[in-house]
Amino acid sequence: MRDVLPQDLANLFSERDRMVVDELRVVENETHIPSENGERIFAASSFPIYDSEDTVTLIGGVSFEITDRRRAEEAEHRQSQKMELFGQITGSVAHDFNNVLTVLCCNLPLLKSERITPEKQQKLINDCIDAAGMGSNLTKRLMTIARKEALTKTSIELNTLITDLVDFLQRSVTQQNVSIDVALSETRLPVFVDVVLVEMALLNLVINARDAMPDGGIITISSGQAIIDETTEADWGTAAPGRYAFVQVADGGVGMAPEIKKKIFKAFFTTKEKGKGTGLGLSAVQDLARESDGFVQINSEPGKGTEVKVFLRSRRARRDNS
Ligand SMILES: Nc1ncnc2c1ncn2[C@@H]1O[C@H](COP(=O)(O)OP(=O)(O)OP(=O)(O)O)[C@@H](O)[C@H]1O
Ligand SMILES: [Mg+2]
Incomplete structure (x- = not known):
């Protein structure tokens, strides 16, 4: 033999x-x-x-x-994995669309009130314009997924992107007596990302932070640069060694017990009461980290608050748009 x-x-x-x-x-x-x-x-x-x-x-x-049979089984498995991912992505887009509609549904009836000041009126209108813009971006993303095209990644400076978004984020939480502090790094943070993914991830993180502080409080959005080595741990994704930019959303809210923290990245996991949460918000954060070769770290202590840090690979645009 x-x-x-x-x-x-x-x-x-x-x-x-x-x-x-x-x-x-x-x-x-x-x-x-x-x-x-x-x-x-x-x-x-x-x-x-x-x-x-x-x-x-x-x-x-x-x-x-059994070569042919095995190949067919593998193809079927790949296809079902693709469909599962497709379902998750469309689920999270639909969820983000609901966030946008919430802004419109809250603001438009207020605009009908005669007691509202012209300044407040202007703010509410600006909110609606921003929300409609986000809605339109989401529709584009859905069409992109349907056509199975790549996301539209661009070379962009992360601090500029966050600064442009802060007003909108602030207005999404004002009614709950929550304010947003911004502490961005002084160094420029070039990243290669899909802008819609950053917007959706930040909106979801800010809404989670708001929900964690039912009596109001301060949400801090900060950014910076980090060199990651083999010793770094991730709560979602893989902390591959290299240079990253990060954005962090921190709150002084209810925090999470370790056994809850372990489950929060599962699709549809929520601790919120029926009708308040679908458990899909953090999918937007995973989408951003995945598409930016990044990862997520979470620091949370019950009764003290939560910090969610999203790391994005620092890199310049590549011609193939991948
Ligand atoms: N900042 C936070 N403080 C405390 N718990 C949090 C925080 N962010 C997330 N969580 C926990 O993680 C769970 C999952 O969050 P996720 O955003 O995925 O869904 P959700 O907020 O419950 O619902 P949805 O985002 O669909 O409205 C939350 O239900 C909550 O238990
Ligand atoms: Mg959420």
Whole structure:
């Protein structure tokens, strides 16, 4: 056997034959044999053959090729994984769309009130314009997913992006007596991201921070640069060594117990009462981290508050847009 077969296959067959003789049973296995087009896969069964004195004198075997069947199973599995991801992404987009509609539904009735000051009126209108803009970006993202195109990543400065968004975020939480402090790094933070993903991730983080402070409080949005080495741990994603930009949303709210913290990235996990949370908000944060080769760290202590830090790979635009 060793003269005609490659070393590892010969070892496998001898091992199989030894098992048949030692254990006196049918031994089934799958063999992968290298071929010109990758490899061929065989399902084999070996069994002992007894003589009239009940002694094993031969080993019999049946083998048939299952390469095509296995390829079809793999393709089916890949397709179902793709559909699962597709479902999760569309679910989170629909969820973010609901956030946008909430702003419109709250502001438009207020605009009808005659007691409202012109300044307040102007603010509410600006809110609606921003929300409509976000809604339109989300629709574009849905169409992108439907067409299975890549996201539109651009080379952008993270601090500028956050600064442009702060007013909108502030207005999304004002009614709950929550204010936003911004502490951005002085260094420029070039990143290569899809702007809609950053907007949605920040909006969801700010809304989570707001919900964690039912009596009001301060949300701090900060940013910075970090060099990550092998010792860094991630709560979501992989902290691969390298240079990153980060944005952090911190609150002084209810915080999370460790057993809750472990579950929060599962789709549909929520501790909020029915109708208040769908458990999809953090999917937007995962989308951003995934698409930016980044990861997420969370620091949270019950009764003290929560810090969610999203790391994005610092890099410049590449021509292939990937
Ligand atoms: N800043 C925070 N403070 C305390 N708990 C948090 C915070 N952010 C997230 N969580 C916990 O993580 C859970 C999941 O958050 P996620 O944003 O995915 O969904 P949700 O906020 O419950 O619902 P949705 O975002 O769909 O309205 C929350 O229900 C809450 O228990
Ligand atoms: Mg949420």
